[in-house]
Amino acid sequence: MADVRLFSAKPYDRHGFDTANADHGHQLTYLETRLGPDTVDLAAGAPAVCVFVNDDVSAPVLESLAANGTRCVALRCAGFNNVDLDAADRLGIAVVRVPAYSPNAVAEHTLALILTLNRRIHRAYNRVRDGNFALDGLVGFDLAGKTAGVVGTGKIGTIVARLLWHLRCRVLAVDVQQDPHLVELGVEYVDPDRLMAESDIISLNCPLTPETHHMIDAAAIDRMRDGVMIVNTGRGALIDTEAIIDGLKRGKIGSVALDVYEEEGRLFFEDRSHEIIDDDVFARLLTFHNVLITAHQAFLTREALDAIAGTTLGNISAVLGGDDCDNVVRPS
Ligand code: NAI
Numbered sequence: 001m002a003d004v005r006l007f008s009a010k011p012y013d014r015h016g017f018d019t020a021n022a023d024h025g026h027q028l029t030y031l032e033t034r035l036g037p038d039t040v041d042l043a044a045g046a047p048a049v050c051v052f053v054n055d056d057v058s059a060p061v062l063e064s065l066a067a068n069g070t071r072c073v074a075l076r077c078a079g080f081n082n083v084d085l086d087a088a089d090r091l092g093i094a095v096v097r098v099p100a101y102s103p104n105a106v107a108e109h110t111l112a113l114i115l116t117l118n119r120r121i122h123r124a125y126n127r128v129r130d131g132n133f134a135l136d137g138l139v140g141f142d143l144a145g146k147t148a149g150v151v152g153t154g155k156i157g158t159i160v161a162r163l164l165w166h167l168r169c170r171v172l173a174v175d176v177q178q179d180p181h182l183v184e185l186g187v188e189y190v191d192p193d194r195l196m197a198e199s200d201i202i203s204l205n206c207p208l209t210p211e212t213h214h215m216i217d218a219a220a221i222d223r224m225r226d227g228v229m230i231v232n233t234g235r236g237a238l239i240d241t242e243a244i245i246d247g248l249k250r251g252k253i254g255s256v257a258l259d260v261y262e263e264e265g266r267l268f269f270e271d272r273s274h275e276i277i278d279d280d281v282f283a284r285l286l287t288f289h290n291v292l293i294t295a296h297q298a299f300l301t302r303e304a305l306d307a308i309a310g311t312t313l314g315n316i317s318a319v320l321g322g323d324d325c326d327n328v329v330r331p332s
Helices: 011-023 059-067 085-091 103-118 121-129 155-166 180-185 192-198 218-223 241-249 280-286 302-320
Strands: 003-006 027-030 048-051 072-075 094-096 147-151 170-174 201-204 228-232 253-258 291-293
Touching: 011 027, 011 302, 048 302, 059 085, 072 302, 085 094, 094 302, 103 121, 103 155, 103 201, 103 228, 103 253, 103 291, 103 302, 147 155, 147 192, 155 170, 155 180, 155 201, 170 192, 192 218, 218 241, 241 253, 241 280, 280 291
Parallel strands: 003 027, 003 048, 048 072, 072 094, 147 170, 147 201, 201 228, 228 253, 253 291
Antiparallel strands: none
């Protein structure tokens, strides 16, 4: 049994972790606060901490963790761009993650965003509730026959590509590794420039790396079709948000759906309805009727939460027990 401190813990995390812990018997402490330089002392004495996408697992935080006896940082997510892996390695802290929990959850949310945005369901919902039954401004387009470009055909992107193909889109894809099943289906792997130039819908499903940072910038937008729909359920910094705003203002971009935002760490996962939003870029995004934003909820299904909890506790048990663990993340 180990003392495990879970940072950024929300009420919806507890059910899955309490249930999965029946198999592990760890002592779980749920902390609402984020992990960072100011809160790292809350982990003192715990051999394992569990963190989420916006916790700060930088070198100074890792140094404090190591000094206070932490040997394992368990990410309850797939991405690990918020962890300094070199520092963790140097300090002897194992970093583990959940490589796959429910790629369906994220892919289905991606599709939900595309369908909602295209058919203006978010606007129609409010209008009808307000007794406004006018249809002006709600014109969408048939997905059938359109070209959809999927950037990154890993676990999530593959499902996105399949769903779009089943909606009778022509599907283009970019990835360093081709999925033979998608090729068999009729998905065409192309170079990034061609995907940008030919797609009516572009879905970003690749990880954030130095190479993919701001892959959607002003130059990429200029290459796109007029009226393109851009959907990002990957990571916020895949997109240069200011360039997107400029493209929306010019009418070059037809619509944008985001589940992630490059400065989301200062906003998402908290109720800020009583606060003033001081992020002017985000505030500008909110003014566009053709921008649909969800606050990093693509993963949020019951199945995904249960799978995340089970894998995370399994990772912690393996690392602290000295067993092999396939989900250790090492510096590249
Ligand atoms: P994965 O590792 O299975 O697939 C990622 C794919 O992207 C791989 O096939 C890889 O070769 C490809 N890729 C890497 N660099 C690329 C580049 N420069 N251009 C095109 N493709 C490239 O990962 P998975 O599970 O499909 O997740 C993808 C991303 O989705 C994660 O890295 C994470 O950032 C994001 N995500 C978002 C969630 C949300 O709730 N919004 C939840 C889970 C993941």
